[in-house]
Amino acid sequence: MFSRIPSPYILRTFESAARLGSFKAAAKELFVTPAAVSHQIRTLESQLNMPLFIRKIRSIELTTAGKELAPILTRAFLDIRNGLEHIVSLETIINVSTTASFATLRMVPKLAELYASNPNYSVQLETTTKPIDLRQDRRVDVAIRYGHGPYDDLDATTLITDTYGAYVSPNLFPLDEGLKGVQLIETAWQQEVLSDINWRTWLNAASIKMDDPKVVRFPEEEHVLQATIAGQGVALASSVLVDDLVNRNLLTSYRTDVQLDGASYTALCSPEKRKVEKVQTFLSWLVSAFSDLDNVS
Numbered sequence: 380m381f382s383r384i385p386s387p388y389i390l391r392t393f394e395s396a397a398r399l400g401s402f403k404a405a406a407k408e409l410f411v412t413p414a415a416v417s418h419q420i421r422t423l424e425s426q427l428n429m430p431l432f433i434r435k436i437r438s439i440e441l442t443t444a445g446k447e448l449a450p451i452l453t454r455a456f457l458d459i460r461n462g463l464e465h466i467v468s469l470e471t472i473i474n475v476s477t478t479a480s481f482a483t484l485r486m487v488p489k490l491a492e493l494y495a496s497n498p499n500y501s502v503q504l505e506t507t508t509k510p511i512d513l514r515q516d517r518r519v520d521v522a523i524r525y526g527h528g529p530y531d532d533l534d535a536t537t538l539i540t541d542t543y544g545a546y547v548s549p550n551l552f553p554l555d556e557g558l559k560g561v562q563l564i565e566t567a568w569q570q571e572v573l574s575d576i577n578w579r580t581w582l583n584a585a586s587i588k589m590d591d592p593k594v595v596r597f598p599e600e601e602h603v604l605q606a607t608i609a610g611q612g613v614a615l616a617s618s619v620l621v622d623d624l625v626n627r628n629l630l631t632s633y634r635t636d637v638q639l640d641g642a643s644y645t646a647l648c649s650p651e652k653r654k655v656e657k658v659q660t661f662l663s664w665l666v667s668a669f670s671d672l673d674n675v676s
Contacts, residue, residue, distance in 0.1 A: 385426050390452055392419040393431060397441055397449035398515060457651040464655060471499050473661050477523035479506040480600035481644065484620045485669075486523075493664050500657060508569045513649050520658050522647045523665075526572045534653040536646040536662055538669045541619040542638040543576050546630045548610045554633065558587065562612030564603050567596040572642050578615055585637040604630070617641060644669075 396405035396416055406413045424431050431445035441449060477486065482504045490502055511522050513533060528535065547554065554561060563578045578594050595612065597603045600620055607614035608629050614621075618638070624630045646665055652658050 385423055389419045389423045389426075391456065392416055393423050393445075394449060394452040394456060396420060396432070396439070397445060398453060400439065402439065454651065461651070461655050464657075471501060471657065473500055473502045473657050474505065474518055474520045475502055475523065475661075476505045476507060476511050476519045476521070478508055478525065480617075480620055481523060481525070482506050483601050484604070484623065488623055489668050492668060493661070497660055497664070500660065502661070513647060513652075517649075520648060520652055520655070521661060523644055524647055525570065525644055526642050528643075528645065530645065530647055532650075533647045534650050536666060538644045538646055538665055539619055540643040541617050541641040543581070543615055543617055543641050544635065544638045545581065545613050545633040546604075546607060546616050546621050546625070547613045547633045548608055549628060549631050550610050551613075552631050552633065554613075558582075558589065558592075558613065561593070563592050563594045563615070564606055564612045565594060565596055565615045566600050566603050567598050569598075576615070576639055576641065581615055581637060581639055584639060585634060615639075619644065 392405065392409060392411075395408050396402055399405050399408065402413045402416045402420075406416045409416070420431065427444075429444050430442050431448065433440040433442055475486075486502075486504065493500065493502065505519065510524065511519055513519060513522060523538070524530075551561075565576075565578050566573075568574065568576065578592060582589055582592065593612075595606075597606065600616065603614050604616060604621065604624060606612065607616075608624070613633060614630075618641075621630055625632065646662055648658055648662075653662075
């Protein structure tokens with residue numbers, strides 16, 4: 380039985396190093412030197428009279444005791460943070476990570492609805508196609524990702540599953556000669572999950588034979604859609620991302636009977652973050668905001 384609990388600072392130093400798997404990374408997070416981190420952890424090990432890390436030449440590894448202690452401290456520090464947030468309501472910014480296309484085409488147009496009902500909150504968007512470790516990167520409250528999962532050890536809320544079809548500017552529609560001689564525009568995907576979403580697959584699904592289709596690729600989906608709105612060709616695009624553009628008569632669907640199966644947009648957060656009021660509010664709004672897209676095509 381402990382007569383005196385180690386200082387919160389020492390425990391916080393150990394928790395950071397254990398979570399990040401590095402004294403150097405912990406030092407960067409805590410704004411101290413790696414030597415200071417090492418000293419604090421040795422002090423904790425001395426107080427506990429047991430090793431918490433196995434120190435190797437270029438890495439560290441938690442001992443059995445360290446593995447047992449680390450998640451307890453992570454939960455404890457998150458509970459403290461969440462409790463302070465609830466009491467003093469200082470944190471009103473919701474940090475959300477998602478792809479640039481989803482942020483631009485779906486999130487931003489709808490945020491006014493969130494602010495209207497929750498004026499104290501503000502969403503800060505961080506756009507990337509690279510996965511984020513929500514257990515380590517605690518800056519991010521919610522990550523909206525595209526894929527099939529699984530999302531181990533995370534709270535996952537499926538928002539919408541989409542399809543991919545052909546879309547064209549109303550100024551070019553109808554296409555009297557079909558796609559003959561028309562420029563076909565698609566995205567140069569960075570995600571492996573979308574490797575089969577391309578014009579070749581769509582043409583096969585539509586039973587259209589084209590010996591040498593004129594295909595142009597852009598790195599981002601919003602670039603594809605902007606080129607299509609400008610009348611440069613026909614886009615192969617996500618039904619979720621074009622929904623607002625179709626509603627505003629900027630694009631129209633071509634061959635609605637031919638759709639390629641896509642994946643799902645899922646809102647992810649750590650189980651600890653899920654308990655935070657602002658995250659609960661944001662997730663509830665997300666589900667409501669995108670429920671109207673359940674049958675989009």
